[in-house]
Amino acid sequence: MSTIFNISDKIKLQGSEAPSLLNFYGGAAAAYSLRKLDAFYSGDAIRVRRDSDNTEKNIGFVNGELDTASLLDFANEEVLKLQSNYSGATPSPGAATSDLTVSSNQSIAGVNEALKCTVTGTSAPYFYSSGIGAKGNNIRISFDYYIPSGQSLDSIRVGAGTPEQNFTTTGQWATATFEQLQSYTFIIFRANSAAVNDEFYIKNLTITRITSDALVTTWYDQSGNGNNATQATASAQPKIVSVGSTILENGKACVQWNGGTEYLASSFGTAYSQPNTIFVTANKTNHDGYLFDGLNGTQRHAQGNNDWIFAGTTLGVAYPYSVLGSQVLFTANFNSVSTAYINSNQTATGNAGTNALSGFHLGNRNVPLTPLTGNIQELIFYPTDELTNRTNIESNINDFYSIY
């Protein structure tokens, strides 16, 4: 954004990005989205934590949408998980064995400080080392190995997941490097075709994570009110990158709840009495969890673990079962006569109660024990009756997300 001129902070000619929803329909008290909702918003979209090393980073926008390139660059930055040291009396990492023994700080073929593995039985000779981090993402494994020639043992099989890889060079040191999806919590080295007293040597074992999950710690409020939705507890953070890829809904990034303990919380610092209007772009895969709720039991605006909305009284069939598993635009107007809409079509009208709203639990109940299974891409809260603007706001949202 740049200013060409500014006359007394009243008439400003400014250069900007393309206008978005809040430039046309302002007044939101909270606005969470993975697209830029205000051409003049200069903050970030989200703050994420990558699970490879728990480092956090803010992710902004590019051309009005979440900067997924930066998101993935960050999430998939290579992180060292294990580096061996076989120079001491005991190997690091330690090795659990079967039908073989390991001995650290050994020399062979002109190389010192190697781990020597000697076969003691032929049933299932192997050793494995733990401490390589959580499974579920891609890792790069590299190590040097030496298999003496002239023995029954002709290869080793190595892996931290399936399939394990065979390495067959004998009589000289060789370097092995491969990548795989980590499905074990350990790395295993197996001796193939081994006889008792056969041996092999390992050195310079290195394991790095090359993909990661990224979890949302903060969903920034674009309304200008600072009502950011946050979650400091790692296990309760919803996900936006899974195994190194951005999670998508209908081709655009989404924040995913897995029905665990996830939620994001925002507190407004004030309680907004009705009328209030909420626009949510989401996909509930079942009705077991809450799409949103208030912060406490007396200030609730909820779409809960069924088809209803609630602000003190249940108003049913607002979010019909028939749309479960589909991306929808869900609109709820909480008023003396409340109304709900799916994809701009009214689904419910009547008494939903008179609660005010002082903050959100996104993707969970006010007592956060009923998490969403599904995803949210955008939630905008107007502390006003937006029925007059409803169809225009819904069209703006639908134009971007192509929901219906």
Add this chain to the structure above:
Amino acid sequence: MSGASTNRFSIYPDIGNQGRNVEIWGTQVEQGSYPTSYIPTYGSSVTRSQEITSNTYNTSSEGTIFVELGEQREPYFSVLGEFFEAAQGDNKIAIVYTPTSLKISYNGSIVVNSTGTYDTSSLSAIQLGHSNGSDILGGIVKQFTTFSTLLTDTEINALTV
């Protein structure tokens, strides 16, 4: 100085005044096609803040503003809540404003013609290329003119064509 092959320049005393001192101060060497203002360094290198322009000037609560821009790079312009698409490079914009109406001519055509409530009272301070020192313009303001009258459509289109 152009085409210099070394990173120095030299000044010599007049040969007819040998024995006199040559005193030099305030020397500033810049890379570029035109000089900028003096940058005091006080013995060490400094980074100078971008220059900003402000003036105190009473502007009427209804009137016309004309501005010509060069090297413009933003995709949209906005004023008083109205947006219109912008072209890269040179742009001419005329804004006719009252407390209840807004009309904008952009590069020869009316692109905004709206009514509403606009706070155009107490217009007393003009800042060019920035907003209170922030959001600094990356391009050039070639012309900036205020008129205390409401120019006609024909006039503003003629200004911006």
